[in-house]
Amino acid sequence: EVQLVESGGGLVQPGRSMKLSCAASGFTFNNYDMAWVCQAPKKGLEWVATISYDGSSTYYRDSVKGRFTISRDNAKSTLYLQMDSLRSEDTATYYCARQGYSGDWFAYWGQGTLVTVSS
Amino acid sequence: EIVLTQSPTTIAASPGEKVTITCRASSSVSYMYWYQQKPGASPKPWIYDTSKLASGVPNRFSGSGSGTSYSLTINTMETEDAATYYCQQWSSTPPTFGAGTKLELK
Helix, strand or coil, X not given: CCEEEXXXXXXXXXXXXXXXXXXXXXXCHHHCCEEXXXXXXXXXXXEEEEECCCCCCEEECHHHCCCEEEEEECCCCEEEEEECCXXXXXXXXXXXXXXXXXXXXXXXXXXXXXXXXXX | CCCEEEECCEEEECCCCCEEXXXXXXXXXXXXXXXXXXXXXXXXXXXXXXXXXXXXXXXXXXXXXXXXXXEXXXXXXXXXXXXXXXXXXXXXXXXXXXXXXXXXXX
């Protein structure tokens, strides 16, 4: 059974940093591109970033470029999101997602971790 | 970026009723993907490659469309189908989602 378990969320002040982790199990982690998708409170879904199966390529939405870094440790089957210079508008639940084999969709989702940016 | 516009924003349906949710793209896309989300839960993949049902999705659901117009249809509404449905494309980066359609039970 595919499992994605996020951790690392919480309350953080504007301008500070936070690192999210996603522990994956139940599939061959290094075969799949992985992503972070967020959802602001009572709002819709928004893609944040994607990393290729081997970590060689990364992609970001414009609003987080230069502030967020997606990475992975295939030996540990773990995905990360380093979030720097956080803003109030980054407040959201962050979901770890395994992309489909073709890479075009989000085939499995974690339970999410809430990040609240507030002073 | 490709903007996806879902309609209606909210819809109420009675058990047994047929329901159709539409997703229109600002530019042509090759495939559409759909997710179901219930309050307090993660999104669940629902339909992929426009018309294929994800694992565990009842066959009263179907997906169709091409180009800039796609739809999700429930042949006969059931209580458990009340949820918010999101469409998503990745024909061009960034991948984008529609704003969601909230399906309520009448």
